[in-house]
Amino acid sequence: MSTVVTAANAADFLAVVPHLVGFEPRDSIVFVAFRGRRTCAALRFDLPQKAASDDAGRRLHKRVATTLVGTISKLPGVDAVVPVVFTDEGFGGSGAPRALFVSAVTTRLEFSGFEVRDALCVASDGWGSYLDARCPAEGRPLAAIERSRVLDELSADALRPLGDVARWAALPHVGAIDGERVAKLVLRFAALIDGTPGRPVDPRVARAVGLPRAQPPSDVPSTLEAILSVDPGRIEPAAAAFVIAVVRSPALRDVVMLQWAFDLETGERVLDDAHRFALGAPADALPSAGLMLGRGPRPDPARVETAIDLLKTIAALAPRRNRPPVLCMLAWLSWALGRSSVANEFVCAAEDIDAAYGLAEVLRMVLERGMLPEWAFAPG
Incomplete structure (x- = not known):
């Protein structure tokens, strides 16, 4: 029997994502895939290295986005995706980091027929949505994720302790x-x-x-x-x-x-x-x-x-x-x-x-x- 967790907001959703992949992601993009309203998979990939120039960056982002979305396309029955970036970089008052890469990813997802329900970032100094025009330039407080009670509805057996890759x-x-x-x-x-x-x-x-x-x-x-x-x-x-x-x-x-x-x-x-x-x-x-x-x-x-x-x-x-x-x-x-x-x-x-x-x-x-x-x- 599967366990159902209802995330009422983006902070709740971000509290759940590490448990979907089994560990705290770092310098990663996680694709949370949905069939209808339920998650069916979470795939983690390394973030691409930064390019030497804007033109090189655009080419790199397009190539990586095409590859990653191609992998998502192999999942049967998936109709919607939420990409989530986890990075040690910060908002720093300039907005969510890796925005150009995420833009390439969401464009490719939509071109491939997926609904992009949100696109989120968890940075070193805050979190936010790339699709939320009202998101503060310094991000939202990480405490909102830490205080989320969404995991309280899981039993001790269902709530696996987060692993550590090392x-x-x-x-x-x-x-x-x-x-x-x-x-x-x-x-x-x-x-x-x-x-x-x-x-x-x-x-x-x-x-x-x-x-x-x-x-x-x-x-x-x-x-x-x-x-x-x-x-x-x-x-x-x-x-x-x-x-x-x-x-x-x-x-x-x-x-x-x-x-x-x-x-x-x-x-x-x-x-x-x-x-x-x-x-x-x-x-x-x-x-x-x-x-x-x-x-x-x-x-x-x-x-x-x-x-x-x-x-x-x-x-x-x-x-x-x-x-x-x-x-x-x-x-x-x-x-x-x-x-x-x-x-x-x-x-x-x-x-x-x-x-x-x-x-x-x-x-x-x-x-x-x-x-x-x-x-x-x-x-x-």
């Missing part, structure tokens, strides 16, 4: 001794694991992983499936080292990432596709290729959250040089849930270690273009 992307603390054990095991397992897709898990590795089964699984997907069931706080160093050693191979990295997002059968299909690719099949002809780009069925969010929790522990245990594949998997899984801001944090962390890592480069392009998985636009 906290969502933070890795847990692990002991130095465990980290040293993992580093040694990664070297040992790397010598035993052949990156060629389809090779069974070496029995010595399977025994060392110590999975909670009488007979350890003998193939990569079933071994990975068993590891996914482990409590992140209780993962054995050998199991973490197994994952770290496996994902050195891009093909097997994708097996881990997509299997842990979807299911065991998906992992087996991706492994088969990797084997076919190694034999010369073109990448775009592989049945699983679309999943990487967000085309296909929506993954189970609870399973993805489980994978993220586990991979964060594995990343924390990994030697620094071995972290980029794990960090990029965390980025993709976050992106799969629609958390592009969190994905960006993981990509940045991977780039800090290896700026030329292939998947980091691909994810950087995806994020900079504002792309979202197609299942993010599916109803339900």
Whole structure:
């Protein structure tokens, strides 16, 4: 059952917006989309950088607005939008900042057939509507948003605490001794694991992983499936080292990432596709290729959250040089849930270690273009 919140005025509406995106946006534009009178989605994007000249700014604003509104157009049934800018800039007595950009956005929204119900700004020193000619040049007091009682009608269960992007992307603390054990095991397992897709898990590795089964699984997907069931706080160093050693191979990295997002059968299909690719099949002809780009069925969010929790522990245990594949998997899984801001944090962390890592480069392009998985636009 959905929770209905009625915002009586713009200040109430602005009090709700952070809860629609799950965190306090900064230097962002949030598109709150409506079907009829009800919100159905909230999409956040970075504000564009300021251009060197007015002409360059107009061209940039038009290009960015076209891209962003194109993304909104993929949402089924949306007929109205309220763009909201969150910025550390201030009104400063000169009116709402980023007015030229918002003008380009609202023009494009209306050209594309959307009703623009309002266009709002939350700045460092006030808030206001770009469409309200009576809005003071210094903005309206932020206290009106802070004092809003609109959220009081939500239960404690429905009112999720606002997340923090940096906290969502933070890795847990692990002991130095465990980290040293993992580093040694990664070297040992790397010598035993052949990156060629389809090779069974070496029995010595399977025994060392110590999975909670009488007979350890003998193939990569079933071994990975068993590891996914482990409590992140209780993962054995050998199991973490197994994952770290496996994902050195891009093909097997994708097996881990997509299997842990979807299911065991998906992992087996991706492994088969990797084997076919190694034999010369073109990448775009592989049945699983679309999943990487967000085309296909929506993954189970609870399973993805489980994978993220586990991979964060594995990343924390990994030697620094071995972290980029794990960090990029965390980025993709976050992106799969629609958390592009969190994905960006993981990509940045991977780039800090290896700026030329292939998947980091691909994810950087995806994020900079504002792309979202197609299942993010599916109803339900």
